[in-house]
Amino acid sequence: MITITIPDVGDVQVPAGVTAAEALADVKGVRKAVAAKVDGVVVDLSRPVTSDATVEAVMPGTPEALEVLRHTTAHVMAQAVARHFGMENVEFAIGPVIEDGFYYDFELPRPLTDEDLPAIETLMTTIKRENLPITRHEAEDRDDALAMVRADRAKSRFKEELIAGFPEGEGVSFYRQGEFMDLCRGPHLPTTSKLGFSKLLSVAGAYWRGDEKREQLQRLYATAFFDKKDLKALIHRRAEAEKRDHRKLGQRLELFRIVPEAPGFPFWLPNGTVIFNHLVEYMREKIQERHYQEIRTPHIMIDDLWKRSGHFDHFHENMYFTEIEDRSFAVKPMNCPGAAITFSQGLRSYRELPLRLAEFGLCHRFERSGTLHGLTRVRSFVQDDAHIYCAPDQLQSEILGLVALCREVYEEIGFGEIEMFLATRPDDRAGTEEMWDHAEDELREALAKIGADYSVNEGDGAFYGPKIDFKVQDAIGRKHQLCTIQVDFAMAEKFDLEYMADDGTRQRPVVVHRAIFGSIERFVGVLIEHYAGNFPLWLAPEQVAVLPVSEDRHADAAGNALQELRQRGFRAHVDWSNNKLGKKIREATLKKIPYLLVIGDREAGHGTAAVRRRDGTDCGNLELGELIALLCEERDTRRLTPILDAAPKETE
């Protein structure tokens, strides 16, 4: 007999070797359990328990249960694909669980099309109804496992390759339901009837083991949940994300365009340029407060410079080159060399440090056509870049200042949670161990000083120094990496940068590269989706629309309102069309203009306007001067939420 400890229930004595399910037999609701946890490890319910252990049921609703469900659903999807094409025509690769679902990679006689999906889904439902028991089979070692896959099917080179990579001398497990067997660590649901609600999402190509030199496989993405509600919620979330897609909104709101004549090089339309410029202006304020100096450096410089900076060696594939009077030039992919040259004009004194040189620099990088994506992955973009040249003992306070700046900006923009990552020394690196120790310590200490929560990405630093990366969460919970703060010991050497220290010796400055927005292009792309196109007043391309009820009777009042708004610097217009009011409201609302001022008989004589927000809220009738003062406050304080609330309902 062994002793099983069941949390919240107590200890029970059972014969050694009973299954986890049997051990849990008395637990309330155990019939719904999808797996068991033995001493904290999730296993099949059918797994025997051979010695004293803590055993608990893994119930639907827990993350572990969902993972088991999705993993099993992946197997069932593979089985359905096998039935759809015939087992002998399919070669199976891998089928892991990912965030929000799972996928499975196959080699198939022909590519999957959207028409295959419903057929595969139907087969999955059939397999669920067949209520096939899912059983675990163990191979002694790798040879045994190889024999098992070869006996099971004609083509198994991917599975064989996987097995060959397993550690020697360890067992290998397989799972079988019905005619389908798959190499798998498990655990799985006990039978296919326990499957929840699943949906096939998309088809894509993927390389075997992510290597573009290897076989290209067909990848089928899908998801599964226990509760139909959750599946619907995910589908809704995907639809919501699609509605916010910055490429669609960018087109509809006339913010930017990317045309075939310049693939990957965005055109900023007037509306988008307003946003672009205001973000730059905002960042200028921020860096002026922090005593940065702004510079501008050339877009095209001779090859030798890029060879000296190391870009030619490390970044050549992503650079554009051109020839001028038989000399080879490169278009800048980064701003660092220009800043370094700027720094090196004249001998610097320690009194000038930290010297913070900012540049809203336009960079060009060659990106492969398949990687381009709206504004978030482009071939030309403007970075809100800066290079800080400081003495080693100033490094930490500079880092502190940058982390604070980042947090301040992201908070003012309205992002949710901010995650920080410390990326430490990679295997391939420059500089001495002391330098790395020092730099990493400085970063760690800075993060500790502000009490920041952060994760460490070991070995993820740049070859010249460690960095802090920021990830922000947008309004619908997606994460974007924007800001990066990088410490660089190599650049000062490469460009022979020096300053005169207080003891009269020449010293190398430490260089910090950083961008807060990252690139303005990507930042605007993220912002469009974050705000769903509803930009806060200070950024909105059009801030106020004046809508006369009758375009001739109320023309004077509308014109006056417009003039006053424009005098106070608002981007405003009057809808002079002869449409009815309802239509004018619809059009202005679709343009996501924050405030609509309706002016009719009731307002014209009193110098007021009936104010409506783009979300449909009626803010009531306000005197024009008072209204404009409030709007100024909303704009000038860069409020994220409207300053005007719903007017109280008037009862007559």
Next chain:
RNA sequence: GCUGCCGUAGCUCAGUGGUAGAGCACCUCCUUGGUAAGGAGGAGGUCAUGGGUUCAAGUCCCAUCGGCAGCUCCA
């Protein structure tokens, strides 16, 4: 770059190998109106580009360019 899908009016999209279509937007006229679409008329096309098959190609085939999803890359 790779695999698959796609490319028709400014936008969103229909279109059976046999005369090029709709809605919105645009222009003109009527309508002067009260919180998300008033009415009528008009204009707008090298069906991405180049080849091929066919009596006949928007439609079938090939190539190129561009877009989308994913992979890879980047961060």
